Amino acid sequence: MIYPWQQEQWHKMMQLKQAQRLPHAILLYGEEGSGKRDFAQSLSASLLCKQSVQTGEACGRCSACQLIAAQTHPDLTFLKPVPPENSKSTKPVLNIRIDAIRKLCTKLTSSSQFEGYRIAIIENADRMLVQGANALLKTLEEPGNQTLIILVTSRPHRLPITVRSRCQALRFPYPSEATAIGWLQTQGLKSPEIALKYAHGAPLTALYQHEETLQHRELLAKALTAGLNGESSLSYAAKLAELPKDLSLNWLLDWVNDLVRLKNTNFNSAIINEINRPHLNKLAKKSDLKRIFAYNDLIIEYIRKETIALNLQLIWENLLISWDSL
Numbered sequence: 348m349i350y351p352w353q354q355e356q357w358h359k360m361m362q363l364k365q366a367q368r369l370p371h372a373i374l375l376y377g378e379e380g381s382g383k384r385d386f387a388q389s390l391s392a393s394l395l396c397k398q399s400v401q402t403g404e405a406c407g408r409c410s411a412c413q414l415i416a417a418q419t420h421p422d423l424t425f426l427k428p429v430p431p432e433n434s435k436s437t438k439p440v441l442n443i444r445i446d447a448i449r450k451l452c453t454k455l456t457s458s459s460q461f462e463g464y465r466i467a468i469i470e471n472a473d474r475m476l477v478q479g480a481n482a483l484l485k486t487l488e489e490p491g492n493q494t495l496i497i498l499v500t501s502r503p504h505r506l507p508i509t510v511r512s513r514c515q516a517l518r519f520p521y522p523s524e525a526t527a528i529g530w531l532q533t534q535g536l537k538s539p540e541i542a543l544k545y546a547h548g549a550p551l552t553a554l555y556q557h558e559e560t561l562q563h564r565e566l567l568a569k570a571l572t573a574g575l576n577g578e579s580s581l582s583y584a585a586k587l588a589e590l591p592k593d594l595s596l597n598w599l600l601d602w603v604n605d606l607v608r609l610k611n612t613n614f615n616s617a618i619i620n621e622i623n624r625p626h627l628n629k630l631a632k633k634s635d636l637k638r639i640f641a642y643n644d645l646i647i648e649y650i651r652k653e654t655i656a657l658n659l660q661l662i663w664e665n666l667l668i669s670w671d672s673l
């Protein structure tokens with residue numbers, strides 16, 4: 348997909364393609380959430396497609412396009428950071444595996460399956476370790492015919508200069524606010540201005556984070572109001588345990604703050620979870636302020652603890668039981 352704010356970069360690539368002057372390595376760099384990876388995929392598809400359309404984009408229907416869609420095209424390789432094998436940490440150090448880079452280099456120097464381009468997309472390319480970058484460097488120095496290596500990163504300064512200097516760099520800044528909001532509207536976002544602000548101007552982050560956040564907040568709301576509907580809140584513990592810990596606990600704090608506000612202002616205060624006001628009113632009426640404060644302290648204690656030392660499902664079970672008896 349070529350986003351409206353990537354037209355300039357796309358035309359530049361298509362001109363080089365038509366003139367058969369595409370470089371062997373391209374570095375797509377710029378802001379996080381500006382759509383660099385999608386651009387890399389569109390460019391690869393355009394080169395592998397057997398009948399690309401007038402704008403240069405892939406047709407989406409030919410056999411090559413079907414293989415790309417199924418992620419099984421033999422001449423297209425994706426690399427990205429993966430956690431170390433057997434890692435049990437919830438926050439592992441993610442690097443691009445050296446053996447994966449070596450395998451990729453071998454593949455790029457052997458002949459193409461379809462007598463066309465052989466392409467590699469390396470996502471978060473700055474996460475290559477020194478040995479990995481050195482292995483790639485050899486392929487960058489002596490690229491085979493019709494090979495293209497696309498490096499994608501929002502931290503280009505972390506790439507070795509030896510690697511950077513062998514790539515044609517293409518920058519992807521954020522679009523103007525008007526362009527981003529216009530596009531977000533076409534994606535069906537109801538409050539694009541707010542979403543774009545939350546995402547610090549990154550249109551794709553605004554689109555995905557916003558939707559995801561809404562879904563997650565809705566899940567929490569269901570759990571916290573289950574008791575009022577005569578359901579068991581405990582059945583939500585496993586799902587809540589899958590959400591980012593600190594984020595979801597902070598949303599829970601929003602609910603606690605809303606309860607305190609409602610109780611202290613005789614149910615007149617503005618609250619964060621406005622959409623759940625009827626439920627919160629009922630909860631505020633039946634709850635005890637002292638217990639709410641103790642609950643608040645408990646959440647903060649959990650936020651301070653390292654995730655790795657915690658059984659999140661157990662914590663959510665505990666929090667939901669306590670919530671129901673506030």
Ligand SMILES: [Zn+2]
Nearest residue numbers: 396406409412
């Ligand atoms: Zn095609």
